[in-house]
Amino acid sequence: MTVRLGIMGGTFDPIHNVHLLKASEAAHRLGLDEVVFIPAGSPWQKDPRGVSDAEERYAMTKLAVAPDPRFSASRMEIDRAGPTYTVDTLRELRRLYGHRARLYFIAGADVLGSIGTWHEAWSLKELAHFVFCSRQGYELADGALPLRDRVTLLHVPVWEISSTVIRRRVSRGQPIRYLVPDPVADHIVRRGLYRAGAH
Ligand SMILES: Nc1ncnc2c1ncn2[C@@H]1O[C@H](COP(=O)(O)OP(=O)(O)OP(=O)(O)O)[C@@H](O)[C@H]1O
Numbered sequence: 001m002t003v004r005l006g007i008m009g010g011t012f013d014p015i016h017n018v019h020l021l022k023a024s025e026a027a028h029r030l031g032l033d034e035v036v037f038i039p040a041g042s043p044w045q046k047d048p049r050g051v052s053d054a055e056e057r058y059a060m061t062k063l064a065v066a067p068d069p070r071f072s073a074s075r076m077e078i079d080r081a082g083p084t085y086t087v088d089t090l091r092e093l094r095r096l097y098g099h100r101a102r103l104y105f106i107a108g109a110d111v112l113g114s115i116g117t118w119h120e121a122w123s124l125k126e127l128a129h130f131v132f133c134s135r136q137g138y139e140l141a142d143g144a145l146p147l148r149d150r151v152t153l154l155h156v157p158v159w160e161i162s163s164t165v166i167r168r169r170v171s172r173g174q175p176i177r178y179l180v181p182d183p184v185a186d187h188i189v190r191r192g193l194y195r196a197g198a199h
């Protein structure tokens, strides 16, 4: 039997409810059996000074996915040394699953404009199908796509939450309940993440 495996890559600093909503919607619409959430170890296109410790981001990801039996969290990228390249992750998953899985990489519409800059971008389409979900402020169109034949554009209920907004709200002492799962909000408080001056 072939497993239809969704892959949610992200910095997840922190993971929030739209990440979960997107994964759930992609699973429903594309008939995915599982979705694995993979926090990036070293997101090389982001300033490392602005990115929280990988173990904290992984811990929050694990807490967030725990209630859904379709979802899991992987340490694959945080355990890999060096800059995090999606191409390496997809190759590793291909090695692990061989022909037993079909891979679906799920991303937001903002990624459409930058995927051409990813490491070995030209080989990505050989390794996985790409699913782009609508995101406020970004066009969901395949015009400039180098991956046109391996892409699904998915309209999902749009909700403008971002990790940046969550971090800002915490630093200002504003509530984040209902924007992130409760256990993630509790973890942020317990570990003192994102407080003003914490970075
Ligand atoms: N509100 C949203 N709508 C649609 N896609 C989203 C949304 N927020 C995040 N994503 C997507 O989720 C994936 C992981 O994103 P990431 O972990 O960088 O979260 P983020 O909220 O964009 O973070 P930051 O604000 O720190 O840049 C990316 O593919 C991104 O496009």
Ligand SMILES: O=C(O)c1ccc[n+]([C@@H]2O[C@H](COP(=O)([O-])O)[C@@H](O)[C@H]2O)c1
Residues within 6 Å of the ligand: 008, 009, 010, 011, 012, 040, 043, 045, 046, 084, 085, 086, 087, 117, 118, 119
């Ligand atoms: O492979 C790359 O070069 C690459 C460059 C930028 C981002 N990505 C991946 O894209 C996903 C979303 O990234 P981000 O920065 O929006 O959190 C995450 O899985 C990253 O590892 C991958």
